[in-house]
Amino acid sequence: MKDDVVQDLGASEKGHPHVITIEVDGNLQKIEQGKYLVSALKAVFGIPPDYELDQVVGGKFIPLADGETIQVHPHEKFVSHVRHGGSS
Template identity: 35%
Template sequence: MKNSQQGADLSTADILKLIIEGKPYDWKEQYILGSQVRKLGNAPAGSETFLVIQKPWEDELIGDDDKVDLARPGIEQFCFRAALVLTINGKTYKWYKQYITGSEVRKLADIPATEQLFLAIEKPWEDEHIGDEDKVDLARPGVEHFYSKAEGPKKVTIYINHKPYEVLPGLHTVAELKAIAGVLLAHDLEQVIDGKLTPLPDNGKVEICGGEKFISHVKDGSSS
């Protein structure tokens, strides 16, 4: 009687516990493969296996050949998740949550902060700009397609005859500046530099950085 009881104690001591999709299981080896977890828990087709990690850390994706040590402190928990598919700049990615934020899309595809992120929308509707905190539901019908593009230079403000105008920075011809403000080509255009008027040749160019001021007048020198 004593020997049989001791044998029962030894076999029980060799059993390790794990939880799969909330259901407890026994395992008699120190390690378990991802494929064995899937078989034991009858994983749904098309799903992936995850080792549940205490928050705020992310759950760990477990491949079929990955080994998990069940002898570590605590009881290891596993779950199965269906992969949601998305594309970013033409490349396919998998995601295992219903929602994905703009910052997560950027991290997934290594998109720099200098580029804008968009969600492609079926035409004739406009594509949707996605901010870092914006959430996109990947469980909707179809595959969500994201793309990024470099943000163009922002417009700056210049003043012509005391009125503000928005233009792109860089070189502009005098003729372009006249056209922006509706100044007659026959009139002269002068730039205000350090409080003084500096004449600009009709065939000249001006480097625009923002904040420049210009005054036009008829060629005889009287005020326009």
């Protein structure tokens, strides 16, 4: 797929990638299951680099760092938003 995918994607026994559905900002999106850098996921879904990406787990928003690697599973939910805080 892309250089920003961290390791082998969840390929089936026949060598085809395992495509899953996740929710990003309320929209269903298809992506190959596997490990991704958070910054790579943002790029894939057109989320501006200066936005934050949160994973929604049990109704709680978990912030993800751009350099963090996450395993993407079917039916997961993600929400992007303008970064909070910082100096002015």
